[in-house]
Amino acid sequence: MEKLSAFPFDSGAQWRIIRPSRIPPILMTIMAASASREFQAGVLALAPLLVGVIPFGMIYGALALSQGLSPAAALAMSSILFAGSAQFLFCQLLGMGAPVTVMVAEVGLLNLRHALYSAAVAPRIAHLHRRWKLALAYLLTDEAYAVIARREAADDTGPYRHWFYLGAGLALWGGWQLSTAAGVVLGARLPADWPLDFALPLTFIAIVVPLIRNRTLLAVAAVSGIVALLAAGLPFKLGLLVAALAGMAVGWRLAGGVR
């Protein structure tokens, strides 16, 4: 039992040299409880998304092997890239024999959307230690961001909400690694007539549709979709790149262009 003199408020001089071990146990307990409550809330908020992530991860594992990746490389990619749609694209491009520059450019463009999530999260975690920022940046995916944005819309208070972000991010990370491993192990034994790959478009429909809140965003979606169909014949799936750029250009123009 610590003596009361360790309490931070009893002396003007003492609070300055306070270290975590000097924080009174009761305060530590309250802090830990809030942090762990936030963490659990993050895990729970993300859980429904795992319904889409698990089949998606299994399909990715099987696809990676069929396109010539070794099981070790297929598993490692889930940690190195940690981006489902980009991992899919990577495997497809690998199977087509796309040049390295095309692969890096397309993965980069497809993942450019994460810059938006980064910008949205940045002011909320500006006060945290660098280690936290690196970890949360690594864990910033569509799914985690969708959950974080919903929480922030409902309640943007709470000094421990970075624990919520961490909970959501780690829940997705764990689900992704496990389902990828399942896909690698099961590989070709997954029944070919199960349309598990449909989890990819369904997950993105669930994420994109609520984002389309005004006419500008609807126009962006329409242009991207139409250009994606028109440009589908381009080699190495470059149509995806062209369509995404066309959509962004339309949005930029409608939002005022050069000012």
Added chain:
Amino acid sequence: MSIWLVMALCGAVTFLIRLSFIAAEGRIAFPSGFRRVLPFVPVAALTALVIPELLMPQGTLWLAWDNARLIAGLAAIVIAATTRSVLWTLVGGFVVLGVWLS
């Protein structure tokens, strides 16, 4: 080039994109044009990915009632717009796909 090197490159690019604004907060100001285009990036990229999956499931345009992926995708869009629930969108999409294929 080794596949591991390509993976590392793609991983580094992805991580740097995710870190960009988080690391730059309070230090570097991004050009306003870049910030203005940001809200459109997820919608543009993800729609470009989804639409061909629904309308060209076998590589050519397939606009017909017997294209189960198109029907299930449309159902999923309606469910997503009304419920805003990821879970119901996934469940509904898969159920419609299963029913349409059977």
